[in-house]
Amino acid sequence: MKLVTSLTSPYGRKVRIVLQEKKIPFQLQVENPWQADSVVPSFNPLGKVPVLVLEGGESVFDSRVIVEYLDHVSPVAHLIPGEPKTRMVVRGVEALADGVTDAAVAIVLERKRTPEQQSSDWLLLQEKTLFRGLEALSEALGEKPWFLGNSMTLADIACGCMLGYLDLRLAEIDWRAAHANLARLADKLATRASFVDTLPPA
Known part of the structure; x- marks a missing residue:
């Protein structure tokens, strides 16, 4: 493939x-x-x-x-649970992380327009969405090592990719200071070969 x-x-x-x-x-x-x-x-x-x-x-x-x-x-490393309730948790976190990513991408694209073309209302709307999403993800993670159970799932991967995109494109957002638990998760994910090998170019 x-x-x-x-x-x-x-x-x-x-x-x-x-x-x-x-x-x-x-x-x-x-x-x-x-x-x-x-x-x-x-x-x-x-x-x-x-x-x-x-x-x-x-x-x-x-x-x-x-x-x-x-x-x-592939039967290797199932990342999405089969049981309906836990599956909903993982897919829900993925949707939330992807939604924050959507807002971040929208901000990046809007900022590429000339200052006269940019909509301050649109940027504010996307920023509010982004920060609400980060807050919700932080609340969902709490003090747990992973979003669900004792091993990494798709929820953690989606969140890690979103946080990596914020570091790449919106580095002025100090999400680490605001959400120490998300920072711990990101640091843990950063040691995995799959995250190291897929780091985006600066």
């Missing part, structure tokens, strides 16, 4: 980490979906990464759909 993604995409990083944790071999095709001549739309009509291209040529897109598929095709 082949993964089409950008090296700086936090959603693509989530998928790459899952592939590595589950020891699934894949070919990496690095693409920039923002370029006018990008080939990404040929894999995903929405023009977004990541896209997983299966052996038969079928495209699977949206990181949440991809990781759901990957967790089923």
Whole structure:
């Protein structure tokens, strides 16, 4: 199988980490979906990464759909519980972390516009969403070592990728000082080979 993604995409990083944790071999095709001549739309009509291209040529897109598929095709390191209630916890944290990432991406894109074109109301809305999301994630983690149980799940991976994106694109946000428990989680994840190997370029 082949993964089409950008090296700086936090959603693509989530998928790459899952592939590595589950020891699934894949070919990496690095693409920039923002370029006018990008080939990404040929894999995903929405023009977004990541896209997983299966052996038969079928495209699977949206990181949440991809990781759901990957967790089923390999018995190694199950990252999404099968039991409904615990599954809901993990997928809920993933959705929350991805929502914070969405807000961060929206801020980054808005800031790329000229000052006259930027909407202060839009930026404020996204910032409020981002900070509420961080607060909710911190509350969900509490003093536990992981979001669920005694080992890493997709919830922790999604949160770690989101925090890494904040460090990359919005370094002025001092989330570590505000949420020491998220900082501890991020530091623990940073020692895993899958997180080290997928660090985005500066």
